Amino acid sequence: MEETCARMQAENEALRVKMIDFEARSRRQNIKIIGLPEKIEGGSPREFLIKFIPELLGADHFHTQLEVDRAHRLGTRLPGDNARPRAMIARIHYFHVKETILRLARQQFPLRHKDKPIYIFPDYPAExxxxxxxxxxxxxxxxxxxxxxxxxxxxxxx
Structure with missing residues (x-):
């Protein structure tokens, strides 16, 4: 019984590590944007970010139109009036464009939009x-x- 339990614990740990790796790989092209006011994106966060990111970081850094596969806010509830806005996650179509966005965000730090600070980070799993x-x-x-x-x-x- 103890051997079976030890084997199952080892398998469980191996599966947990594998799951974390899969999750990290699936987030490889994601960026997390913090500080965007709620509802600024209107009905389409994806369309909003296609225009917003080049405006924020400089359109001259993007030779073609930015391609965003998906975008959404984290969480389901809208925060109260004084609460911080929810983070936005965006999947950038090309990995090298995602790296360019992160590089520009670091170089141009601090980023501001309508006198509000904006932060752009890579999206890593919590683990x-x-x-x-x-x-x-x-x-x-x-x-x-x-x-x-x-x-x-x-x-x-x-």
Whole structure:
């Protein structure tokens, strides 16, 4: 009985790791936009973002029209008048365009729209964010083309 339980626990852990990997891969082309006022997108968040992102980051950085596959707000309830607006998730059609959006958002920080701060982040699963936080590891790419890995207070550059 104990052998069966141990085997099932190992299988369960392997499946959990695999599920987290699948979820992270499915979010690979997603960005999370925080700070957009509620209902600013009207009836179509996708159409709104196709126009909004180039306006916010500069249309000269986008040689063709931005392609957004899907976009939606997180959560189901509308917050109260004084509550923070819900985050918006957008799936960008091309991965390299998503990377360009994130790079421009970092370079042009702080982003503002009608005197409200706007933040654009990659969309990672909660478990991945928790694992990074627990390990004390922060990763990022410093432009031009420098990888930075921070473990605790020690920063390594490559």
């Amino acid at each position: 991945v964010m928790r694992q990074r936080q627990d390990a004390g590891v922060r990763c990022g790419v410093l432009y031009p083309a420098r990888l930075r890995v921070t473990i605790g207070s020690t920063g390594l550059f490559y």
